[in-house]
Amino acid sequence: MRLAPDDGAPLLSLRRVSRFFRVGGGLWRDAACLRAVDGVELEMRPGESLGLVGESGCGKSTLGRLACGLLSPSGGEALFRGAPLPAAGPGSPLAGRVQMVFQDPFSSLNPRMRVGNAVEEPLAALAARDGAHGALAPDARRRVVAELFATVGLAGMEERYPHEFSGGQRQRIAVARALATRPELIVCDEPVSALDASVQAQILNLLRDAQERYGPAYLFISHDLAVVGFMCPRIMVMYLGQIVEEGPREILLDHPGHPYTRALLAASPRLAADPEARRRLPEPVAGELPSPLDPPSGCRFHPRCPQADERCRETAPPWRELSPGWRVRCFRA
Ligand SMILES: Nc1ncnc2c1ncn2[C@@H]1O[C@H](COP(=O)(O)OP(=O)(O)OP(=O)(O)O)[C@@H](O)[C@H]1O
Ligand SMILES: [Mg+2]
Numbered sequence: 001m002r003l004a005p006d007d008g009a010p011l012l013s014l015r016r017v018s019r020f021f022r023v024g025g026g027l028w029r030d031a032a033c034l035r036a037v038d039g040v041e042l043e044m045r046p047g048e049s050l051g052l053v054g055e056s057g058c059g060k061s062t063l064g065r066l067a068c069g070l071l072s073p074s075g076g077e078a079l080f081r082g083a084p085l086p087a088a089g090p091g092s093p094l095a096g097r098v099q100m101v102f103q104d105p106f107s108s109l110n111p112r113m114r115v116g117n118a119v120e121e122p123l124a125a126l127a128a129r130d131g132a133h134g135a136l137a138p139d140a141r142r143r144v145v146a147e148l149f150a151t152v153g154l155a156g157m158e159e160r161y162p163h164e165f166s167g168g169q170r171q172r173i174a175v176a177r178a179l180a181t182r183p184e185l186i187v188c189d190e191p192v193s194a195l196d197a198s199v200q201a202q203i204l205n206l207l208r209d210a211q212e213r214y215g216p217a218y219l220f221i222s223h224d225l226a227v228v229g230f231m232c233p234r235i236m237v238m239y240l241g242q243i244v245e246e247g248p249r250e251i252l253l254d255h256p257g258h259p260y261t262r263a264l265l266a267a268s269p270r271l272a273a274d275p276e277a278r279r280r281l282p283e284p285v286a287g288e289l290p291s292p293l294d295p296p297s298g299c300r301f302h303p304r305c306p307q308a309d310e311r312c313r314e315t316a317p318p319w320r321e322l323s324p325g326w327r328v329r330c331f332r333a
Helices: 060-067 115-130 138-151 167-179 197-214 225-231 249-254 259-267 275-280 310-314
Strands: 012-023 032-044 049-053 075-080 098-101 185-189 217-222 234-239 242-248 320-323 326-328
Touching: 012 060, 032 060, 032 075, 032 242, 049 060, 049 225, 060 185, 060 217, 098 167, 115 138, 115 167, 138 167, 138 197, 167 197, 197 225, 217 225, 225 234, 225 249, 225 259, 234 249, 234 259, 242 249, 242 259
Parallel strands: 049 217, 049 234, 098 185, 185 217
Antiparallel strands: 012 032, 012 075, 234 242, 242 326, 320 326
């Protein structure tokens, strides 16, 4: 099966997509149902950068894995260019068209494989799937790999092993590997969270340059609103498995509508370092994320929200459009 070529359809659409996990079952008790992602709507255009932000455990990685076919939805529908998103895997029709960059550059590369071979691997997998038709021959693959190493600033280092590189350099190699098949979508799951601040900026700039050059769309996941704002013109804010606010970065970084987004802004290390920004922001959100095994009634954020009232405790707020492209799930926004 081949996927349809570019026909003007959105690149990726998630329609009320949910992913539940059964946890804690045993001999004497039934498994509980953990709602990691609960009814998410998302649409991405080709070449777009969409940011997904939220605190640890809110379901970002689960959503990222749903978006690239590494997980299948428990409910709802995931579409890639208008057709049901197939499961990821070497023989998948999606292979090479969707890639992922992970948080940890130390565990995402095989320590026993030369980095040039690691970057070539997805191209070789495509060649194995497609045979002689349209796949690159080995010498052409090696030229592509050499060009990618030059693009990420590591020209001529293909023969080395991962342990010979720093964390930032390894993340560059992970980016080169993700770009190798010229994918249409790259899911970047916290790609700079494990790196120190100066190296973070290098990797973010590299990702932006690579997008200009090769044109992939990015679903860019981070817990830091400032990082997401640097990369993405459009941002979605996730809380306990649901999207609670979505809009252009100018609005979300300047005057967000949802109290949770405001609290996230206040928690961004970059913005906290700026005294001017600090004066405008509330305190970072107090308390822990509630368990997705037993989400609160009404608005899921109400137990931690300074503005919550009776209605928030009882009724889940519907989406409210505050201006075109900006919507919030909050009664009081
Ligand atoms: N395979 C799994 N089995 C059971 N529960 C899972 C599984 N994967 C994720 N979860 C649970 O789903 C919820 C969301 O996890 P997820 O990894 O998507 O969060 P996250 O927002 O990426 O967090 P972090 O910022 O820490 O990476 C968590 O409560 C997690 O424990
Ligand atoms: Mg995660």
